[in-house]
Amino acid sequence: MAAKKLRRAQLSQEMCERLSRYQITTCQDFLCLSLLELMKVTGQSYHEVQKLLCKVSRACAPKMQTAYEMKLRKSVNPSSAFLSTTLHSLDRVLHGGVPCGSLTEITSPPGCGKTQFCIMLSVLATLPVSMGGLDGAVIYIDTESAFSAERLIEIAANRFPAYYDSDEKLLCMTRSIHLYRELTCCSVLKRIMSLEEDIILKKVKLVIIDSVASVVRKEFDTKLQGNLAERSNFLNRGASVLKYLAEEFTIPVILTNQITTALSSGPGLRADLVSPADDLSLSEGSSVSGKRDSGYVTAALGNTWSHSVNTRLILQYHDLPTRQPLRVSAAITKMLRVRSSDTNTAS
Amino acid sequence: MQREVGTLPLAPALRARLAAAGFQTAQELLDTGPCGLSKEIGISREEALEALQVVRQECHGDTARAAGGSGATRKCTALELLEEEQTQGFIITFCSALDNILGGGVQLTKITEICGAPGVGKTQLCMQLAVDVQIPECFGGVAGEAVFIDTEGSFMVDRVVDIAAACVQHCHLIAEAQPEEDHGKALETFSVENILSHIYCFRCRDYTELLAQVYLLPEFLAEHSKVRLVVIDGIAFPFRHDFEDLALRTRLLNGLAQQLIITANEHRAAVVLTNQMTTRIGQSQSTLVPALGESWGHAATVRLIFHWDNTQRLATLYKSPSQKESTIAYEITVQFHHCWLHVLMETRCHSIFCRF
Numbered sequence: 001m002a003a004k005k006l007r008r009a010q011l012s013q014e015m016c017e018r019l020s021r022y023q024i025t026t027c028q029d030f031l032c033l034s035l036l037e038l039m040k041v042t043g044q045s046y047h048e049v050q051k052l053l054c055k056v057s058r059a060c061a062p063k064m065q066t067a068y069e070m071k072l073r074k075s076v077n078p079s080s081a082f083l084s085t086t087l088h089s090l091d092r093v094l095h096g097g098v099p100c101g102s103l104t105e106i107t108s109p110p111g112c113g114k115t116q117f118c119i120m121l122s123v124l125a126t127l128p129v130s131m132g133g134l135d136g137a138v139i140y141i142d143t144e145s146a147f148s149a150e151r152l153i154e155i156a157a158n159r160f161p162a163y164y165d166s167d168e169k170l171l172c173m174t175r176s177i178h179l180y181r182e183l184t185c186c187s188v189l190k191r192i193m194s195l196e197e198d199i200i201l202k203k204v205k206l207v208i209i210d211s212v213a214s215v216v217r218k219e220f221d222t223k224l225q226g227n228l229a230e231r232s233n234f235l236n237r238g239a240s241v242l243k244y245l246a247e248e249f250t251i252p253v254i255l256t257n258q259i260t261t262a263l264s265s266g267p268g269l270r271a272d273l274v275s276p277a278d279d280l281s282l283s284e285g286s287s288v289s290g291k292r293d294s295g296y297v298t299a300a301l302g303n304t305w306s307h308s309v310n311t312r313l314i315l316q317y318h319d320l321p322t323r324q325p326l327r328v329s330a331a332i333t334k335m336l337r338v339r340s341s342d343t344n345t346a347s
Numbered sequence: 348m349q350r351e352v353g354t355l356p357l358a359p360a361l362r363a364r365l366a367a368a369g370f371q372t373a374q375e376l377l378d379t380g381p382c383g384l385s386k387e388i389g390i391s392r393e394e395a396l397e398a399l400q401v402v403r404q405e406c407h408g409d410t411a412r413a414a415g416g417s418g419a420t421r422k423c424t425a426l427e428l429l430e431e432e433q434t435q436g437f438i439i440t441f442c443s444a445l446d447n448i449l450g451g452g453v454q455l456t457k458i459t460e461i462c463g464a465p466g467v468g469k470t471q472l473c474m475q476l477a478v479d480v481q482i483p484e485c486f487g488g489v490a491g492e493a494v495f496i497d498t499e500g501s502f503m504v505d506r507v508v509d510i511a512a513a514c515v516q517h518c519h520l521i522a523e524a525q526p527e528e529d530h531g532k533a534l535e536t537f538s539v540e541n542i543l544s545h546i547y548c549f550r551c552r553d554y555t556e557l558l559a560q561v562y563l564l565p566e567f568l569a570e571h572s573k574v575r576l577v578v579i580d581g582i583a584f585p586f587r588h589d590f591e592d593l594a595l596r597t598r599l600l601n602g603l604a605q606q607l608i609i610t611a612n613e614h615r616a617a618v619v620l621t622n623q624m625t626t627r628i629g630q631s632q633s634t635l636v637p638a639l640g641e642s643w644g645h646a647a648t649v650r651l652i653f654h655w656d657n658t659q660r661l662a663t664l665y666k667s668p669s670q671k672e673s674t675i676a677y678e679i680t681v682q683f684h685h686c687w688l689h690v691l692m693e694t695r696c697h698s699i700f701c702r703f
Contacts, residue, residue: 022449027555027559031555031558031559031562032558032595032599034598034602039358039359040359043358043359043360044358045356045357045358045361045401046356046357047356047401048358052564053562054562054566055558056559057558057560057562057563058559058563059559060555060556060559061549061556061559061560061562061563062550062551062552062556062560063549064547064548064549065547065548066543066544066545066546066548067477067504067507067542067543067544067548068540068543068544068546068548070504070548071505071508071543074504074505101500102500169595212398228628232587236584236587240552240584240585241501242552243500243616244552246500247500247550254487302626303464303465303623303624303625303626303635304587304600304623304625306464306465306466307465307499307584307623308499308584310500310501
């Protein structure tokens with residue numbers, strides 16, 4: 001919308017030509033100028049410029065809808081509002097499952113099962129709607145090379161033996177999961193920008209990025225000056241494009257993050273702690289960091305990133321071998337504990 | 348009539364020509380007439396006529412203003428202002444402690460800014476206010492409508508439905524406890540569907556759409572004259588990425604703030620903005636401060652900061668022209684923000700402004 005050319009904003013041809021002489025070609029350039037600058041550039045009187053401003057604004061302003069219309073639209077299609085995770089207590093807490101149309105973050109210490117969880121959700125997304133899936137393809141952006149196709153088939157065959165009873169069905173499922181290996185921030189961002197066409201072409205119903213943290217933390221060292229701002233910039237850009245895609249196509253977008261131990265002596269990292277829900281060492285029964293007084297344990301990528309995601313799921317070890325996801329959400333705020341045994345182990 | 352030519356809202360090229368030809372006051376222009384003007388400065392007769400009409404309108408506006416009529420600049424005595432302020436309504440938040448520290452609730456014609464970390468309850472409060480602004484006057488509300496501009500995508504219709512249902516139920520309880528004749532009539536139209544239909548939502552995905560929407564706001568409010576609340580949820584989000592030119596950002600934000608103040612005053616609406624928190628890294632320690640920089644702090648009249656203390660949510664009134672700085676504790680329940688005046692909190696507050 002911002003890059004909309006002024007020609008399409010229904011300004012007259014000569015006005016557009018005159019403005020292009022000052023390098024003002026898009027709505028964004030036009031709206032960033034003050035009234036006096038616009039008067040100088042367009043050569044019009046004050047009132048005329050105000051009328052032009054209204055015209056250009058109307059070309060890029062969003063459409064209005066009342067809350068009632070939004071509710072009606074949602075109630076028309078209730079089943080497509082969530083992707084059920086098939087873990088009943090988790091689904092109950094999430095009011096149905098992973099929400100469609102917003103960003104969900106899964107964060108945990110290493111080895112807790114984030115990638116396994118993502119693989120399971122990919123299988124679930126390809127199932128038909130009658131079995132609780134989304135009946136669509138999956139885009140999986142892998143930055144750690146942790147995705148294993150064999151594991152995918154193992155999970156599918158073990159969880160849904162009745163459905164995946166033939167090799168053919170398994171192959172069909174694997175064909176609808178599109179894996180992209182991106183190893184740098186730049187390529188991840190480029191991939192995110194090009195997702196829109198892929199989603200329409202391949203009828204994608206789920207986007208997973210595993211993991212955002214590993215590629216960002218590899219490239220941006222926050223101790224160096226200037227890197228913090230660049231990192232925030234990159235994350236915000238990625239987040240806004242992903243939000244647009246999630247809302248536009250009403251699909252869930254899942255991102256994984258890491259846990260970082262913020263040593264209490266470091267100034268920059270300590271400020272990552274913005275809410276007690278982020279300080280995982282506060283939660284009872286946590287044995288993630290053996291020495292409690294050595295520092296804070298929190299989700300990585302800083303508080304700017306925390307503002308961008310809509311829902312945050314934290315997986316933790318309660319005591320081996322069961323895993324215990326703690327749910328903290330930015331939207332529906334209740335800290336609840338859900339115990340679940342890892343469904344991916346053969347037991 | 349003695350107004351200088353350079354101050355008239357004409358096109359700059361025209362003004363330059365008039366100055367070059369030697370015209371100095373508006374009266375000279377009016378005396379010359381369109382034909383004379385067109386011959387002297389070399390423009391067509393139609394253009395000259397247009398220019399003279401603008402000049403005449405301006406001068407007419409000037410004399411009207413000088414005579415004390417309504418115009419862009421208003422003057423009134425402090426007594427008149429006091430009377431206006433006392434009859435003005437507040438938008439209550441259904442959290443009595445929060446209403447107390449605000450002096451009654453969110454004030455109309457002022458900009459209130461809510462800053463806080465993610466997950467602390469800013470969007471919840473905004474959705475609450477969008478419902479509370481519609482409470483009928485006989486229950487103590489302002490009976491208005493709400494505009495909700497969402498830049499982060501955090502507006503949840505299901506939550507608004509919950510809040511609206513709780514609000515309607517609350518009003519029903521009041522009507523039963525203290526029945527008055529207006530109550531019945533008001534409750535007929537105060538239903539969940541009605542409440543939802545009067546919340547006008549706009550989803551702005553970047554700062555250009557936000558700027559465009561704020562430019563179009565006066566027109567929209569003129570059409571929907573009952574709007575008493577404008578919420579911009581997430582004024583920080585669109586300005587925090589893709590902005591290398593910080594000077595441009597400051598200028599755009601200041602322009603936005605000015606327009607919002609004008610809109611708030613002209614339409615007697617409350618403007619509520621939510622802001623993010625950012626980390627300011629100092630030499631020895633780092634602190635959480637509201638985002639968008641120091642100069643943005645001047646834009647809002649009232650500033651509320653929501654933060655945590657262990658697992659308790661707190662709200663601090665950080666900046667206000669009329670109330671004292673104080674902190675209260677609150678909770679978010681299924682129905683709405685529920686305040687509990689924890690005994691500890693009472694001793695920590697500087698003063699609890701008691702007004703019931």
